[in-house]
Amino acid sequence: MKLFAESLMSELEHQLKLIHLETENPVQSAEQAITNSVGALEKLKTFFIKYKRLNKTEEIEFFRDIKPKFASKLIYYNEIYTIETNKPLGSQKTIGKYYKAELLKLKVFFMENQEFYRYYRTGNNCLDNKYFIRAKYDLKLMLDSYYFQADHRFNTSHDYKVACILANDDIKVFLEEQIAKLNRKTITIQSPSQLPKGPKWTGSKVELIELIYALHAEGVFNNGGSKLKEVTTFFEYSFNIDLGQFNRVFLEIRKRKSDRTKFLNTLKNKLTIRMEEADEN
Numbered sequence: 001m002k003l004f005a006e007s008l009m010s011e012l013e014h015q016l017k018l019i020h021l022e023t024e025n026p027v028q029s030a031e032q033a034i035t036n037s038v039g040a041l042e043k044l045k046t047f048f049i050k051y052k053r054l055n056k057t058e059e060i061e062f063f064r065d066i067k068p069k070f071a072s073k074l075i076y077y078n079e080i081y082t083i084e085t086n087k088p089l090g091s092q093k094t095i096g097k098y099y100k101a102e103l104l105k106l107k108v109f110f111m112e113n114q115e116f117y118r119y120y121r122t123g124n125n126c127l128d129n130k131y132f133i134r135a136k137y138d139l140k141l142m143l144d145s146y147y148f149q150a151d152h153r154f155n156t157s158h159d160y161k162v163a164c165i166l167a168n169d170d171i172k173v174f175l176e177e178q179i180a181k182l183n184r185k186t187i188t189i190q191s192p193s194q195l196p197k198g199p200k201w202t203g204s205k206v207e208l209i210e211l212i213y214a215l216h217a218e219g220v221f222n223n224g225g226s227k228l229k230e231v232t233t234f235f236e237y238s239f240n241i242d243l244g245q246f247n248r249v250f251l252e253i254r255k256r257k258s259d260r261t262k263f264l265n266t267l268k269n270k271l272t273i274r275m276e277e278a279d280e281n
Helices: 002-022 026-050 056-085 092-112 114-121 145-149 159-186 205-218 228-239 246-254 262-280
Strands: none
Touching (some): 056 159, 092 159, 205 228, 205 246, 205 262
16 A cells, blocks of 8 residues: 555656646646646545555554645645636736735634644644544534545545645745745846856755755844845845745755755764864864
């Protein structure tokens, strides 16, 4: 079961990566991604229903960890499609307000499901037998109407809610990045010909983003008063580099299974070596 799901997810992520590389229009890419996500979810459902050796522990793992990862892709791209097709025509300020309103919807969802957020995020499992076992539900546990219309062979009372939590993480990153792009467009700076030529960043964008987040976390800009978007924009203009969806990259950094601060650790080691070499001279 787990090996099949991992292989299927790897295939889906490869397809989604190709879509983003080949299609710049967010509506078109979301439309294609929805088709691929639906296909992967259907394959997962077919395999799961035919799987006969499922025990209780595997069932909980499937509906808490495995299925939501697939469902979250579909929820995410469907939301992006809806957000972008409903985006109003108008000034950058108008579009910015629209994106901020969409962010507020995510906050409302969080507030309405705060107790379950806390349960899931902290790795609690005391209610897993109710949340992630089929044909078991409790009306007192904040059920979505979706559950009563779903195929109960392939759904539990809360696996969809987990998928929404995962999708909302990515939707938040998307919206914040769109707002940041709008803000960058409104910033007026000197003409490039007037600016002195500085050093060019030749490391990876991921490394620079890791460094920016570390500096911002330490609060070294304006006594900690600068916003992350302002700091990122400054580095982009300083090094003439587009960091793109830096929030999404940070999300990937957080998901590293080991050595989450890889670049910072490398910097520390390199500086230590230089100091030791200087001591010897």
